[in-house]
Amino acid sequence: MRDNLPVFVYILATALATFAVRVLPYYAKFLGKLPPFVARAMRLLPIAALGPLVFPGVILDFSPAWYAGLAGIGASFLIAYTKGGMIFPILISIVATYIALML
Amino acid sequence: MKSSAKQESLTFSRGVREGFPICVGYFPTAMAFGLVCRDVGLKMWEAVLFSVTNFAGSGQFLAINLLASGALILEIIIGALLINLRYIFMGAALNQKLEEGIHGPRRLVLAHGTTDEVFSVAVLHNQRLSWTYMAGLQGVSYAGWVGGTALGFLIGMVLSAELQMAVGVTLYAMFISLFAQELRQKGIMVLIIAGFSAIMNSILILLLHMGSGWAFVISMLGASIVGAIIIPETEDLP
Numbered sequence: 001m002r003d004n005l006p007v008f009v010y011i012l013a014t015a016l017a018t019f020a021v022r023v024l025p026y027y028a029k030f031l032g033k034l035p036p037f038v039a040r041a042m043r044l045l046p047i048a049a050l051g052p053l054v055f056p057g058v059i060l061d062f063s064p065a066w067y068a069g070l071a072g073i074g075a076s077f078l079i080a081y082t083k084g085g086m087i088f089p090i091l092i093s094i095v096a097t098y099i100a101l102m103l
Numbered sequence: 104m105k106s107s108a109k110q111e112s113l114t115f116s117r118g119v120r121e122g123f124p125i126c127v128g129y130f131p132t133a134m135a136f137g138l139v140c141r142d143v144g145l146k147m148w149e150a151v152l153f154s155v156t157n158f159a160g161s162g163q164f165l166a167i168n169l170l171a172s173g174a175l176i177l178e179i180i181i182g183a184l185l186i187n188l189r190y191i192f193m194g195a196a197l198n199q200k201l202e203e204g205i206h207g208p209r210r211l212v213l214a215h216g217t218t219d220e221v222f223s224v225a226v227l228h229n230q231r232l233s234w235t236y237m238a239g240l241q242g243v244s245y246a247g248w249v250g251g252t253a254l255g256f257l258i259g260m261v262l263s264a265e266l267q268m269a270v271g272v273t274l275y276a277m278f279i280s281l282f283a284q285e286l287r288q289k290g291i292m293v294l295i296i297a298g299f300s301a302i303m304n305s306i307l308i309l310l311l312h313m314g315s316g317w318a319f320v321i322s323m324l325g326a327s328i329v330g331a332i333i334i335p336e337t338e339d340l341p
Contacts, residue, residue: 015156025194051301093276
């Protein structure tokens with residue numbers, strides 16, 4: 001946190017940003033009629049966010065054991081893709097990372 | 104269905120009933136969020152405050168990630184704005200279906216409770232959405248989200264010291280689980296878009312030494328614009 005602000009300031013700032021986009025369409029009616037291209041790009045944003053939320057952080061965080069994080073997310077991907085859910089894939093990934101770090 | 108019009112009216116209890124599956128679905132995800140909050144050093148009240156004031160899955164995961172990586176507050180705000188932009192469409196659609204006469208604080212409360220899941224349940228009704236129905240639907244979903252966060256944080260407190268280091272993978276595992284679910288439901292396009300943004304972010308950070316917050320914003324915007332270009336107009340969007 002390079003700004004050196006208390007954590008709750010970040011939390012409330014994020015909350016305000018989130019609330020702003022939520023409340024806007026209830027008052028500004030034109031937002032329901034955006035150009036299709038802009039609408040498509042906006043709806044893809046949450047998927048586009050997933051890539052940079054994982055890479056390169058998952059490799060850098062465990063350096064020099066860079067493979068440990070990869071083992072963890074590999075395990076969670078397999079479980080989540082085949083079985084679905086979230087808690088179980090996360091628990092498995094913790095175990096896989098733990099084992100990789102102990103090797 | 105039409106013959107039982109009385110039963111079909113959108114009451115508070117119907118909102119609660121229809122919101123219950125959302126509540127159950129939110130609970131484990133919120134627990135994961137609470138676990139992550141503890142892992143990156145937040146206090147329990149801060150984790151709960153996060154869920155109470157934000158009530159936004161991907162937005163909160165993004166914010167806690169950027170917070171942990173030392174991003175500037177402006178970077179976090181822009182990131183949260185972008186990842187939550189989709190609520191504009193959901194809000195616009197729900198707004199057109201609301202009963203007349205919902206104003207002031209009630210309207211603000213309804214806006215705060217707009218989530219992907221609440222939207223997808225509410226928007227399917229062919230009748231006007233009442234305040235009481237929406238309050239039930241959103242209230243029970245909100246309870247699941249906030250309650251799950253608190254419980255997840257508490258579970259994190261009983262983890263052994265040896266596991267603490269490995270728990271650092273939690274946040275990434277959560278995003279990869281989300282990715283796996285999206286990929287399974289929506290197909291290869293999810294891999295192309297998320298893969299593109301992952302590579303772009305890695306280049307910006309590792310080769311161009313850009314700050315993590317800005318690199319994130321640029322990668323996310325770039326990948327969604329590329330996605331909007333390459334996905335045919337007719338294809339169903341994620």
